[in-house]
Amino acid sequence: MPLNKYIQDGDNQDLTDERFKATFDTDALGAVFHGGEDALKRVREIRDELTKRGHLFDALPAAHRTRAERMEDVSRKLKNLMENVSEFADFSNNLDMLAIIRDVMGIEGFPLALHNLMFVPTIQNQADDEQTLATLSEINRITGTNLSAIETTATYDKSTEEFIIHTPTTTATKWWPGGLGTSCTHVILVANLIIDSKNYGLHPFFVPIRDRNSYSQMSGVRVGDIGTKMGVNCVDNGFLAFDNYRIPRRNMLMKHSKVSKEGVYTAPSHPKVGYTTMLYMRSEMLTHQSYYLAMAMAISIRYSAVRRQGEIKPGTQEVQILDYQTQQYRLFPGLARCFAFVTAAATVRQMTESCIKELSHGNSDVLADLHALSCGLKAVVTHQSSQSIDQARQACGGHGYSDASYLPTLYTCSVGACTYEGENMVMLLQLSKYLMKAAAKAEAGAEMAPLVAYLAVSDPIENGDKFGKLLNHFEHIARHRVMHAYHQMIEEEKHGIERDYAFANHSVDWTKAARAHTKLFMARGFVKKVQEIQNEAVHDVLNTLAELYLSYELIEMSSDLTANGYLSETEVQTIRHQIYDCMRKIRPNAVSIVDSFDICDRELRSVLGRRDGHVYENLYKWAQMSPLNQKNLPHVEKYLKPMTSKL
Numbered sequence: 001m002p003l004n005k006y007i008q009d010g011d012n013q014d015l016t017d018e019r020f021k022a023t024f025d026t027d028a029l030g031a032v033f034h035g036g037e038d039a040l041k042r043v044r045e046i047r048d049e050l051t052k053r054g055h056l057f058d059a060l061p062a063a064h065r066t067r068a069e070r071m072e073d074v075s076r077k078l079k080n081l082m083e084n085v086s087e088f089a090d091f092s093n094n095l096d097m098l099a100i101i102r103d104v105m106g107i108e109g110f111p112l113a114l115h116n117l118m119f120v121p122t123i124q125n126q127a128d129d130e131q132t133l134a135t136l137s138e139i140n141r142i143t144g145t146n147l148s149a150i151e152t153t154a155t156y157d158k159s160t161e162e163f164i165i166h167t168p169t170t171t172a173t174k175w176w177p178g179g180l181g182t183s184c185t186h187v188i189l190v191a192n193l194i195i196d197s198k199n200y201g202l203h204p205f206f207v208p209i210r211d212r213n214s215y216s217q218m219s220g221v222r223v224g225d226i227g228t229k230m231g232v233n234c235v236d237n238g239f240l241a242f243d244n245y246r247i248p249r250r251n252m253l254m255k256h257s258k259v260s261k262e263g264v265y266t267a268p269s270h271p272k273v274g275y276t277t278m279l280y281m282r283s284e285m286l287t288h289q290s291y292y293l294a295m296a297m298a299i300s301i302r303y304s305a306v307r308r309q310g311e312i313k314p315g316t317q318e319v320q321i322l323d324y325q326t327q328q329y330r331l332f333p334g335l336a337r338c339f340a341f342v343t344a345a346a347t348v349r350q351m352t353e354s355c356i357k358e359l360s361h362g363n364s365d366v367l368a369d370l371h372a373l374s375c376g377l378k379a380v381v382t383h384q385s386s387q388s389i390d391q392a393r394q395a396c397g398g399h400g401y402s403d404a405s406y407l408p409t410l411y412t413c414s415v416g417a418c419t420y421e422g423e424n425m426v427m428l429l430q431l432s433k434y435l436m437k438a439a440a441k442a443e444a445g446a447e448m449a450p451l452v453a454y455l456a457v458s459d460p461i462e463n464g465d466k467f468g469k470l471l472n473h474f475e476h477i478a479r480h481r482v483m484h485a486y487h488q489m490i491e492e493e494k495h496g497i498e499r500d501y502a503f504a505n506h507s508v509d510w511t512k513a514a515r516a517h518t519k520l521f522m523a524r525g526f527v528k529k530v531q532e533i534q535n536e537a538v539h540d541v542l543n544t545l546a547e548l549y550l551s552y553e554l555i556e557m558s559s560d561l562t563a564n565g566y567l568s569e570t571e572v573q574t575i576r577h578q579i580y581d582c583m584r585k586i587r588p589n590a591v592s593i594v595d596s597f598d599i600c601d602r603e604l605r606s607v608l609g610r611r612d613g614h615v616y617e618n619l620y621k622w623a624q625m626s627p628l629n630q631k632n633l634p635h636v637e638k639y640l641k642p643m644t645s646k647l
């Protein structure tokens, strides 16, 4: 039995040959990627159940449909799914839900996508017990979203025991939330709470915006779709504004802050308890990004094994493009990042779950550390993931630009995440503020939180083993970047510049420090994960991927390595050569590594990335489905024929 479990008769011979080279069991590596054998088994069970239900899938690829048709397709699939899902899966279970959504819906979203991801967690974390019961039964089968309407107010009216929701200016209209456009009937609105003319800051409210039966807008609510976007066009991102719209007092989510009938306000135990949905959402985003990247890698690496182009030595046989060192340099760092990201995602998910539990017992000690970390990870992972996906797209030549590859969709979905749930630069600056406080503590010799303890120590003289040495370099860079930004800021303060301005004047350096801190966290996590792997063959593969990951990220920051003579040019050159050595070792296993992601063709939606490698005949079939291949096209009939007939 071959170690690669994806070999089938009749496949493209180059792909089959690649698969026979596997040095590890693809199921064992698949279990690592999916978070354990049970998780992988469950994903496969769900897939088998879905295969039995053909009515959940589309006849035509989404690329050949208009936006309205796509919205209709995803809504039909959602309705069919909701009628069937309980027969074979638990939609409230994250693993089940994600496996189903990826397979049936794809990655471009669907109208009620934020329901389980944001709406339900917000209710669970911020509504009191009575409200949780009432709202969750109220919103059964309908959805909403999480708004951050800075100018919108919720003014308490004691006489009627209601809040009056109002959007004071056109510029304060909330823009973007997913699902607002056409589909959601209730939202979690974040608005300024006003009692007796005093503003108590942003608080969450459960607000009906459309009638759940007729879908007509409530009077006093202005809501609609914002139009097409670069990607995620199956999500109806929308706009929302209120004109003195009234909701009952108990529609404010009151687990943490409260307003009594008489208008007495009770503050939350910790001012940032409302951050929990955001934390949860960000940890989920890391998982999604790992998956988008894994899909892009599966497509581009399989295609690079099938595609033969050019010769290394003129006059010899055309080579698989995967044999070019330049191709490997474009793709393999992305492959390694898949495992680094999925590992970071799992760690942060665990940390978030335990933080939410602690908060429910009134303990908010770790919230600041976790919030800062999640900001950095969100920014670095979304940026690097979209960067690597675009490299994968370019590495597939012309066909990578075609929607048939699915790479453009993967890129637009991934890069959108650089903006939503906290714009990346703003995220890095939030982490920077945390690092600024940590740097001050390090200088003062105060006790440090574990994630920043490295700031208070100096470079070790003893370098340790291979990974120990590389991790020391990460620490060195992060420490120097953080302390450099801090000292520059302090120097300005000494010249009378206020702290906020001194920070802003060095914000580029601070964001570089924030990135280095985040990369250190990911590098440490990846190494720890590799060290835990028992299966020797899988350990070897991951060991090489981790070495590639660490070496590549360090070379990306190589000017920091040579600054102040920390490393010599020769030492940096050695790290650079480690990358090439790792690429050579990964090459024979590359197809088997992406096979291990266990992403089926239906889910991958890519002609280039097909498991069987039969790319070209299927590209032809895909093109035949283009609506532009029909007869009597209006643009030809109305405009081109009359023009050309006169020539």
Ligand SMILES: Cc1cc2nc3c(=O)[nH]c(=O)nc-3n(C[C@H](O)[C@H](O)[C@H](O)COP(=O)(O)OP(=O)(O)OC[C@H]3O[C@@H](n4cnc5c(N)ncnc54)[C@H](O)[C@@H]3O)c2cc1C
Residues within 6 Å of the ligand: 145, 146, 147, 148, 175, 176, 177, 178, 229, 232, 237, 416, 417, 419, 420, 421, 422, 423, 425, 426, 429
């Ligand atoms: C695909 C997509 C889906 C979305 N979904 C939702 C959703 O479901 N719900 C929702 O509420 N919102 C959603 N959004 C909106 C998104 O959260 C915001 O666009 C994002 O937070 C950035 O805010 P902004 O657009 O107002 O940009 P601005 O705040 O105007 O920022 C513009 C630029 O200015 C710079 N900048 C801004 N502030 C600072 C600062 N303090 N320091 C330094 N530089 C700064 C940044 O470089 C930034 O890119 C979505 C957006 C996209 C693209």
